[in-house]
Amino acid sequence: xxxLAVAGFGKLGSAIVRGAIDAGVVAPHEIMVWARSDARRTQxxxxxxxxxxxxxxxxxxxxxxxxxxxxxxxxxxxxxPVLEPGATxxxxxxxxxxxxIGLRMGTDRVIRAMPSVAAAVGASxxxxxxxxxxxxxxxxxxxxxxxxxxxVIEMPESMFDAATAVGASGVGFACLFVEALESxxxxxxxxxxxxxxxxxxxVAGAGRCLQASGEAPERLxxxxxxxxxxxxAGVQALxxxxxxxxxxxxxxxxxxxxxxxGRTQA
Ligand SMILES: NC(=O)c1ccc[n+]([C@@H]2O[C@H](COP(=O)([O-])OP(=O)(O)OC[C@H]3O[C@@H](n4cnc5c(N)ncnc54)[C@H](OP(=O)(O)O)[C@@H]3O)[C@@H](O)[C@H]2O)c1
Numbered sequence: 448x449x450x451l452a453v454a455g456f457g458k459l460g461s462a463i464v465r466g467a468i469d470a471g472v473v474a475p476h477e478i479m480v481w482a483r484s485d486a487r488r489t490q491x492x493x494x495x496x497x498x499x500x501x502x503x504x505x506x507x508x509x510x511x512x513x514x515x516x517x518x519x520x521x522x523x524x525x526x527x528p529v530l531e532p533g534a535t536x537x538x539x540x541x542x543x544x545x546x547x548i549g550l551r552m553g554t555d556r557v558i559r560a561m562p563s564v565a566a567a568v569g570a571s572x573x574x575x576x577x578x579x580x581x582x583x584x585x586x587x588x589x590x591x592x593x594x595x596x597x598x599v600i601e602m603p604e605s606m607f608d609a610a611t612a613v614g615a616s617g618v619g620f621a622c623l624f625v626e627a628l629e630s631x632x633x634x635x636x637x638x639x640x641x642x643x644x645x646x647x648x649x650v651a652g653a654g655r656c657l658q659a660s661g662e663a664p665e666r667l668x669x670x671x672x673x674x675x676x677x678x679x680a681g682v683q684a685l686x687x688x689x690x691x692x693x694x695x696x697x698x699x700x701x702x703x704x705x706x707x708x709g710r711t712q713a
Contacts (some may be wrong), residue, residue: 455519653701
Protein backbone atom coordinates (compact mmCIF):
# COMPACT_ATOMS: atom_id res chain seq x y z
CA UNK A 448 0.00 0.00 0.00
CA UNK A 449 1.37 3.44 -0.97
CA UNK A 450 1.62 6.39 1.47
CA LEU A 451 -0.08 8.61 -1.11
CA ALA A 452 -2.18 7.87 -4.18
CA VAL A 453 -2.55 10.62 -6.76
CA ALA A 454 -5.58 10.49 -9.04
CA GLY A 455 -4.71 13.04 -11.73
CA PHE A 456 -1.07 13.81 -12.49
CA GLY A 457 -1.48 16.98 -14.54
CA LYS A 458 -0.17 20.50 -13.93
CA LEU A 459 -1.35 20.77 -10.33
CA GLY A 460 -1.08 17.12 -9.28
CA SER A 461 2.52 16.95 -10.50
CA ALA A 462 3.40 20.30 -8.87
CA ILE A 463 2.13 19.05 -5.50
CA VAL A 464 3.94 15.72 -5.88
CA ARG A 465 7.19 17.52 -6.80
CA GLY A 466 6.86 19.88 -3.82
CA ALA A 467 6.05 17.03 -1.42
CA ILE A 468 9.05 14.98 -2.57
CA ASP A 469 11.41 17.96 -2.39
CA ALA A 470 10.14 18.86 1.11
CA GLY A 471 10.56 15.26 2.29
CA VAL A 472 6.84 14.86 3.07
CA VAL A 473 6.71 11.63 1.08
CA ALA A 474 9.33 9.61 -0.82
CA PRO A 475 8.87 8.90 -4.55
CA HIS A 476 8.57 5.11 -4.12
CA GLU A 477 5.73 5.67 -1.61
CA ILE A 478 3.62 7.47 -4.21
CA MET A 479 1.24 5.74 -6.62
CA VAL A 480 -0.12 7.87 -9.48
CA TRP A 481 -2.74 7.58 -12.16
CA ALA A 482 -1.39 9.51 -15.14
CA ARG A 483 -3.24 9.70 -18.42
CA SER A 484 -0.90 10.82 -21.17
CA ASP A 485 2.33 9.14 -22.23
CA ALA A 486 4.24 12.33 -21.40
CA ARG A 487 2.98 12.32 -17.79
CA ARG A 488 3.56 8.59 -17.43
CA THR A 489 7.15 9.05 -18.55
CA GLN A 490 7.54 11.93 -16.09
CA UNK A 491 6.12 9.81 -13.24
CA UNK A 492 8.59 7.04 -14.03
CA UNK A 493 11.49 9.49 -14.28
CA UNK A 494 10.64 10.76 -10.78
CA UNK A 495 10.60 7.20 -9.41
CA UNK A 496 6.84 7.07 -8.76
CA UNK A 497 4.75 3.92 -9.04
CA UNK A 498 1.84 3.86 -11.45
CA UNK A 499 -1.66 2.47 -11.08
CA UNK A 500 -4.54 2.19 -13.51
CA UNK A 501 -7.96 3.73 -12.98
CA UNK A 502 -9.82 2.98 -10.66
CA UNK A 503 -7.21 0.89 -8.79
CA UNK A 504 -5.43 4.11 -7.85
CA UNK A 505 -8.39 5.07 -5.64
CA UNK A 506 -7.68 2.16 -3.31
CA UNK A 507 -3.89 2.24 -3.62
CA UNK A 508 -3.51 4.22 -0.39
CA UNK A 509 -5.45 5.40 2.65
CA UNK A 510 -4.64 8.95 1.44
CA UNK A 511 -5.71 9.92 -2.04
CA UNK A 512 -5.10 13.25 -3.74
CA UNK A 513 -7.85 14.01 -6.27
CA UNK A 514 -6.41 16.33 -8.94
CA UNK A 515 -8.49 15.51 -12.00
CA UNK A 516 -10.16 17.98 -14.30
CA UNK A 517 -13.60 18.59 -12.72
CA UNK A 518 -15.62 17.27 -15.69
CA UNK A 519 -13.33 14.24 -16.00
CA UNK A 520 -13.92 13.37 -12.33
CA UNK A 521 -17.68 13.34 -13.05
CA UNK A 522 -17.28 10.92 -15.95
CA UNK A 523 -14.73 8.69 -14.27
CA UNK A 524 -16.79 8.21 -11.13
CA UNK A 525 -20.11 7.65 -12.94
CA UNK A 526 -19.84 4.15 -11.51
CA UNK A 527 -19.17 4.25 -7.76
CA PRO A 528 -15.58 3.03 -7.15
CA VAL A 529 -14.54 0.49 -4.54
CA LEU A 530 -12.45 2.22 -1.85
CA GLU A 531 -10.05 1.23 0.88
CA PRO A 532 -12.00 1.33 4.19
CA GLY A 533 -11.32 4.58 6.07
CA ALA A 534 -9.50 6.18 3.12
CA THR A 535 -9.29 9.97 3.15
CA UNK A 536 -9.60 12.03 -0.03
CA UNK A 537 -7.96 15.41 -0.49
CA UNK A 538 -9.52 17.21 -3.43
CA UNK A 539 -7.94 20.20 -5.16
CA UNK A 540 -10.60 20.12 -7.88
CA UNK A 541 -12.50 23.27 -8.67
CA UNK A 542 -16.29 23.13 -8.64
CA UNK A 543 -16.78 19.89 -6.70
CA UNK A 544 -17.99 20.36 -3.14
CA UNK A 545 -16.79 17.87 -0.50
CA UNK A 546 -20.34 16.61 0.01
CA UNK A 547 -20.83 15.87 -3.72
CA ILE A 548 -17.43 14.17 -4.01
CA GLY A 549 -18.41 12.07 -0.99
CA LEU A 550 -21.75 11.11 -2.56
CA ARG A 551 -19.99 10.04 -5.77
CA MET A 552 -17.37 8.03 -3.94
CA GLY A 553 -19.44 6.71 -1.05
CA THR A 554 -17.46 8.33 1.77
CA ASP A 555 -17.64 11.37 4.02
CA ARG A 556 -13.88 11.56 4.43
CA VAL A 557 -13.19 14.41 2.00
CA ILE A 558 -10.87 17.36 2.69
CA ARG A 559 -11.00 20.20 0.19
CA ALA A 560 -8.20 22.50 -0.84
CA MET A 561 -7.91 25.33 -3.33
CA PRO A 562 -4.28 26.08 -4.30
CA SER A 563 -3.17 28.50 -7.03
CA VAL A 564 -0.99 28.02 -10.08
CA ALA A 565 1.87 29.36 -7.92
CA ALA A 566 2.07 25.85 -6.37
CA ALA A 567 4.44 25.11 -9.26
CA VAL A 568 7.01 27.47 -7.69
CA GLY A 569 6.19 26.74 -4.05
CA ALA A 570 4.33 30.03 -3.67
CA SER A 571 0.67 29.02 -3.51
CA UNK A 572 -1.49 30.34 -0.69
CA UNK A 573 -3.89 27.44 -0.39
CA UNK A 574 -7.32 27.47 1.25
CA UNK A 575 -7.99 24.25 3.17
CA UNK A 576 -11.29 23.00 4.58
CA UNK A 577 -11.06 20.06 6.98
CA UNK A 578 -14.45 18.62 7.98
CA UNK A 579 -15.23 18.58 11.69
CA UNK A 580 -14.23 15.31 13.31
CA UNK A 581 -11.58 14.37 10.73
CA UNK A 582 -8.62 12.60 12.40
CA UNK A 583 -5.78 14.95 13.23
CA UNK A 584 -3.31 12.64 11.47
CA UNK A 585 -5.07 12.80 8.10
CA UNK A 586 -5.69 16.54 8.42
CA UNK A 587 -2.03 17.05 9.35
CA UNK A 588 -0.93 15.09 6.31
CA UNK A 589 -3.06 17.37 4.10
CA UNK A 590 -1.52 20.42 5.77
CA UNK A 591 2.02 19.10 5.20
CA UNK A 592 1.31 18.07 1.61
CA UNK A 593 -0.05 21.48 0.65
CA UNK A 594 2.43 23.27 2.91
CA UNK A 595 5.10 21.80 0.61
CA UNK A 596 3.90 24.09 -2.21
CA UNK A 597 3.39 27.28 -0.21
CA UNK A 598 1.27 28.45 2.69
CA VAL A 599 -2.00 27.00 3.93
CA ILE A 600 -4.95 28.93 5.35
CA GLU A 601 -7.77 26.98 6.93
CA MET A 602 -11.35 28.13 6.51
CA PRO A 603 -14.84 26.65 6.29
CA GLU A 604 -15.79 25.24 2.91
CA SER A 605 -18.56 27.85 2.71
CA MET A 606 -15.75 30.38 1.97
CA PHE A 607 -14.31 28.37 -0.92
CA ASP A 608 -16.02 30.21 -3.77
CA ALA A 609 -14.61 33.47 -2.41
CA ALA A 610 -11.21 31.84 -1.81
CA THR A 611 -11.21 30.58 -5.40
CA ALA A 612 -12.04 34.06 -6.69
CA VAL A 613 -9.37 35.82 -4.65
CA GLY A 614 -6.58 33.23 -4.26
CA ALA A 615 -6.73 31.24 -7.51
CA SER A 616 -8.41 33.61 -10.00
CA GLY A 617 -6.61 36.50 -8.26
CA VAL A 618 -3.38 35.31 -9.92
CA GLY A 619 -5.07 35.91 -13.28
CA PHE A 620 -6.29 39.34 -12.16
CA ALA A 621 -2.76 40.25 -11.06
CA CYS A 622 -1.45 39.15 -14.49
CA LEU A 623 -3.99 41.45 -16.14
CA PHE A 624 -2.61 44.30 -14.05
CA VAL A 625 0.94 43.40 -15.11
CA GLU A 626 -0.19 43.32 -18.75
CA ALA A 627 -1.73 46.79 -18.38
CA LEU A 628 1.41 48.20 -16.72
CA GLU A 629 3.58 46.68 -19.44
CA SER A 630 1.43 47.98 -22.24
CA UNK A 631 1.39 51.50 -20.73
CA UNK A 632 5.20 51.43 -20.54
CA UNK A 633 5.46 50.34 -24.19
CA UNK A 634 3.06 53.11 -25.18
CA UNK A 635 5.36 55.51 -23.37
CA UNK A 636 8.11 54.36 -25.77
CA UNK A 637 9.90 51.77 -23.60
CA UNK A 638 11.59 48.69 -25.02
CA UNK A 639 9.05 45.79 -24.56
CA UNK A 640 11.50 43.52 -22.71
CA UNK A 641 12.35 46.26 -20.22
CA UNK A 642 8.64 47.13 -19.89
CA UNK A 643 7.81 43.52 -18.98
CA UNK A 644 10.64 43.25 -16.49
CA UNK A 645 9.65 46.46 -14.72
CA UNK A 646 5.93 45.56 -14.66
CA UNK A 647 6.52 42.03 -13.34
CA UNK A 648 9.05 43.39 -10.85
CA UNK A 649 6.59 45.96 -9.50
CA VAL A 650 3.92 43.34 -8.76
CA ALA A 651 6.32 40.61 -7.58
CA GLY A 652 8.22 43.17 -5.46
CA ALA A 653 5.01 44.37 -3.80
CA GLY A 654 4.03 40.77 -3.03
CA ARG A 655 7.42 39.85 -1.61
CA CYS A 656 7.61 43.00 0.54
CA LEU A 657 4.11 42.37 1.91
CA GLN A 658 4.81 38.71 2.66
CA ALA A 659 8.21 39.40 4.21
CA SER A 660 7.04 42.28 6.44
CA GLY A 661 3.51 41.05 7.18
CA GLU A 662 2.46 44.71 6.87
CA ALA A 663 -0.95 45.82 5.63
CA PRO A 664 -0.86 46.82 1.92
CA GLU A 665 -2.11 50.31 2.82
CA ARG A 666 1.04 50.81 4.96
CA LEU A 667 3.41 49.79 2.15
CA UNK A 668 1.45 51.96 -0.26
CA UNK A 669 1.78 54.93 2.11
CA UNK A 670 5.55 54.33 2.28
CA UNK A 671 5.92 54.67 -1.49
CA UNK A 672 3.42 57.53 -1.80
CA UNK A 673 4.87 60.91 -0.90
CA UNK A 674 2.33 63.72 -0.80
CA UNK A 675 1.81 65.23 -4.26
CA UNK A 676 4.38 62.78 -5.65
CA UNK A 677 4.30 60.47 -8.68
CA UNK A 678 2.65 57.46 -6.96
CA UNK A 679 0.02 59.75 -5.44
CA ALA A 680 -0.84 61.07 -8.92
CA GLY A 681 -1.17 57.54 -10.33
CA VAL A 682 -3.18 56.18 -7.37
CA GLN A 683 -5.54 59.12 -7.68
CA ALA A 684 -6.09 58.33 -11.36
CA LEU A 685 -6.80 54.66 -10.55
CA UNK A 686 -9.25 55.58 -7.81
CA UNK A 687 -11.00 58.16 -10.02
CA UNK A 688 -11.42 55.41 -12.64
CA UNK A 689 -13.16 53.15 -10.11
CA UNK A 690 -10.30 50.67 -9.65
CA UNK A 691 -11.58 49.31 -6.31
CA UNK A 692 -15.11 48.84 -7.69
CA UNK A 693 -13.78 47.04 -10.77
CA UNK A 694 -11.78 44.60 -8.66
CA UNK A 695 -14.83 43.97 -6.45
CA UNK A 696 -16.86 43.26 -9.61
CA UNK A 697 -14.20 40.83 -10.84
CA UNK A 698 -14.20 38.96 -7.51
CA UNK A 699 -18.03 38.87 -7.42
CA UNK A 700 -18.15 37.52 -10.99
CA UNK A 701 -15.54 34.83 -10.29
CA UNK A 702 -17.29 33.86 -7.03
CA UNK A 703 -20.66 33.61 -8.78
CA UNK A 704 -19.12 31.43 -11.50
CA UNK A 705 -17.49 29.15 -8.90
CA UNK A 706 -20.86 28.82 -7.16
CA UNK A 707 -22.57 27.99 -10.47
CA UNK A 708 -19.92 25.37 -11.36
CA GLY A 709 -20.38 23.85 -7.91
CA ARG A 710 -24.12 23.48 -8.59
CA THR A 711 -23.79 22.09 -12.11
CA GLN A 712 -20.78 19.80 -11.57
CA ALA A 713 -22.50 17.36 -9.22
N1 LIG B 1 -3.68 24.28 -12.40
C1 LIG B 1 -3.97 25.09 -11.39
O1 LIG B 1 -3.28 26.06 -11.14
C2 LIG B 1 -5.14 24.80 -10.47
C3 LIG B 1 -5.39 25.64 -9.37
C4 LIG B 1 -6.43 25.32 -8.50
C5 LIG B 1 -7.22 24.21 -8.74
N2 LIG B 1 -6.98 23.43 -9.83
C6 LIG B 1 -7.82 22.24 -10.04
O2 LIG B 1 -6.97 21.11 -10.06
C7 LIG B 1 -7.49 20.12 -10.93
C8 LIG B 1 -6.39 19.69 -11.90
O3 LIG B 1 -5.98 20.83 -12.65
P1 LIG B 1 -4.74 20.76 -13.63
O4 LIG B 1 -4.41 22.15 -14.01
O5 LIG B 1 -3.68 19.91 -13.02
O6 LIG B 1 -5.40 19.99 -14.87
P2 LIG B 1 -4.71 19.18 -16.04
O7 LIG B 1 -3.26 19.48 -16.09
O8 LIG B 1 -5.48 19.43 -17.28
O9 LIG B 1 -4.91 17.63 -15.68
C9 LIG B 1 -5.50 17.02 -14.62
C10 LIG B 1 -5.57 15.52 -14.90
O10 LIG B 1 -6.69 15.21 -15.73
C11 LIG B 1 -6.22 14.53 -16.92
N3 LIG B 1 -7.05 14.91 -18.05
C12 LIG B 1 -7.08 16.08 -18.71
N4 LIG B 1 -7.99 16.05 -19.70
C13 LIG B 1 -8.54 14.82 -19.66
C14 LIG B 1 -9.55 14.15 -20.42
N5 LIG B 1 -10.17 14.78 -21.42
N6 LIG B 1 -9.87 12.88 -20.09
C15 LIG B 1 -9.25 12.24 -19.07
N7 LIG B 1 -8.29 12.82 -18.33
C16 LIG B 1 -7.95 14.08 -18.61
C17 LIG B 1 -4.79 14.99 -17.07
O11 LIG B 1 -4.06 14.10 -17.88
P3 LIG B 1 -2.81 14.63 -18.76
O12 LIG B 1 -2.10 15.68 -17.95
O13 LIG B 1 -1.97 13.41 -18.94
O14 LIG B 1 -3.39 15.18 -20.00
C18 LIG B 1 -4.34 14.96 -15.63
O15 LIG B 1 -4.09 13.66 -15.16
C19 LIG B 1 -8.69 20.74 -11.64
O16 LIG B 1 -9.84 20.22 -11.03
C20 LIG B 1 -8.57 22.23 -11.36
O17 LIG B 1 -9.85 22.81 -11.19
C21 LIG B 1 -5.96 23.68 -10.71
